[in-house]
Amino acid sequence: MSGRKARRPAAVRPPATRRARAERVEEILDAARALFCEKGYAQTAVSEIAARVGVVEGLVFKYFPSKRALLLEVLVHWYDTLFDDCSRELATLATPTERLRRVIERHLGAIAANPLLCRLMFLEVRSEHDYHGSALHARNRRYTELLVGVLAQGISDGSFRSDLPLPLLRDLVYGGIEHLSWNYLCGRGALDVDSLATQLVSLVLDGLRVPAAAPPATRRATRRPTTVVADSGVPRR
Amino acid sequence: MSGRKARRPAAVRPPATRRARAERVEEILDAARALFCEKGYAQTAVSEIAARVGVVEGLVFKYFPSKRALLLEVLVHWYDTLFDDCSRELATLATPTERLRRVIERHLGAIAANPLLCRLMFLEVRSEHDYHGSALHARNRRYTELLVGVLAQGISDGSFRSDLPLPLLRDLVYGGIEHLSWNYLCGRGALDVDSLATQLVSLVLDGLRVPAAAPPATRRATRRPTTVVADSGVPRR
DNA sequence: AGCTTAAGTGAGTCCGCCTCACTTTTGTGC
DNA sequence: GCACAAAAGTGAGGCGGACTCACTTAAGCT
Known part of the structure; x- marks a missing residue:
């Protein structure tokens, strides 16, 4: 024995x-x-x-309780650190423009630093019905609200235009970034955080920024016959 | 017997x-x-x-050969009709602005019309490694190239700025739309194709448009604060 | 009518998530 | 020290779903 x-x-x-x-x-x-x-x-x-x-x-x-619960838990942990890092950095910046740039840069940075976890988040998690209302969903919302807060600040202090709904802007930014980094997430190609951030900010800002120099008196009255709305799309049909 | x-x-x-x-x-x-x-x-x-x-x-x-091949095949069929519809419509429009608006509107329309198939596409398909290089991937690229073509046309005829890479714009639009329609895809809320299209076009265009009248030196600086769709009844949330 | 071909069958194999009755260790009160 | 409760750990097995394969059967051709 x-x-x-x-x-x-x-x-x-x-x-x-x-x-x-x-x-x-x-x-x-x-x-x-x-x-x-x-x-x-x-x-x-x-x-x-x-x-x-x-x-x-x-x-x-x-x-x-299940394999899937394990996955969600893994991601909750990750989001917690992500949120802490990002909000701490934001606190050091003042203007909405700087803060916008930083949020975008940090988000791209998070993807670059942890592509595999991002992949899990983007691909596996949101697909199922149990995500909505979960703890992970709450963390995700808290995280994306950082951007919304920045935008709201910019609108209230007059740096950003106020006629577009915040969720639209939020979704455009996060959705756009997600698509942009797709190849990288799948292990193909690189992710140039800096230049992407610059380009994105440029695109978003030029849609957001209210140029301070414009004389208020002529703001609406002299609007160009470039028929902004008419041309760009009031649905004809 | x-x-x-x-x-x-x-x-x-x-x-x-x-x-x-x-x-x-x-x-x-x-x-x-x-x-x-x-x-x-x-x-x-x-x-x-x-x-x-x-x-x-x-x-x-x-x-x-597998359950998954079946899924991909289902979606290939769908993309084929999608592409045909969309490119046929585009042929009837002349200016890049009109065409941009139409591509976005059609894409949103496709989501609204077939949310469940879109869900499959967004959630199940792209996650796995077999997607890249598949027949479905090819259809997807062909479809999204419609937008890229429109943008390229706009750039070459001077309506759109040329300093941003096309893939960035493409990803921003499609990624943004995908995020925007998320709740709808999950069976929550509605999708107001028309107003969303208007808002998106407005946002994208105001980052794209090169104002024709302005002298080159002050190109962007003198751009107007046009609150484009401010009063067009767009939902303010 | 024979023969070939392809459609169709159903009994399995394999594997992965999850359960449960049970064993072993730890620590706590006496 | 020791009994005992509570918690950690075990492993065999259920169950369901993707996929296989040797075989049967109907259809078309000559």
Whole structure:
């Protein structure tokens, strides 16, 4: 008997060293994050996550109700740090223009720094119905509200035009950035954060900025016959 | 034996009526499209698709190598009609501004008309590695090139500024629209195609337009604060 | 009518998420 | 120290869904 026990046949995994719940949860989250990034969500089996931690598959389900809950939790952690970093930086800047530039730059930077997590967020998470109303959804909203806040400040202090709904602007920026970085997220090509940020800001601002120099008296009255609205599109049909 | 065959016990499905390959493929595609839209891709079992067609599960795999190939094929069909419609309409319009407005409006219209297929496209398809280089990818590129062509025309005839890369503009528009319609795609809220198109065009154009009348030196500086659609009844949120 | 070809079948295999009854360890009160 | 409750950990197995394959059967051709 002592012989059997002593040489511990290689095929049989020794039972995991016992950990406190919080520690195990942390370990599992780390392993899950790593594997999801390496192979993608669908391609990662829960049994692999468990194996990397050194426990048995069933234990993972004692701490997380489902594989998907594990994914959401991984991303919640990430969003928390993202939000903290970004809002801390914003606090150091004054003008809406600077702040706009910084939000865009930081967002691109986050993508560049963590493309695999972004991929998970963009691709796997929002697809399912359980996202809306989840804790992760709340974090995402809190994060994107940083941009909305900047825009609102710019509007209220007169630097930005006020006739476009904030959600439209928010969606254009975040959606545009997402599309822009698509190839990068899929492992093709690079992401030039700086020049992209410059170009984006230029495009958005030239649609937003109210040039201070314009004489107020002529603001509306002398509007060009370039028929801004008519031409650009009041729907004919 | 005639007795056994005649009363055909209800539990046993009679063998499917024989069809030509092309017909069956069509039937399967239709059923798959319907079910994917109803329940989502992951939630639809191939056996359900087969059942709706009235054949056995294995047959589906005789015509499509995998469930996913079936999904891609469904979307290829759809993109083909989308492209045809859109390019036909564009041919009737002359100025870049009109055409830009129309492309955006049509794209929003496509989303409004077929939110469930769009959802599939946005959510399920692009996530996996097999998309890049697929037939569907080619259709998608062909479709989005419609916008790029419009922009290029505008740049070459001097209506649009030329210092921003076309892909950036393309991604901003399509990515922005995608984000904008997110709630709608998830079955929440409505999609006001017309006013959204107007707002988008206004935002994009005010970043694009090179005011014809202004002297080159002061080109952008003297641009008017035109609050373009300020009073056009656009929802203010 | 025979023969070839392709449509169609259904019984399986494999794999991954998740469950559960059970064992082992830890720490706490006595 | 020791009994005992609570929590960590186990592993066998259910279940469902994607995919396979050897086989049967109908249709068209000569």
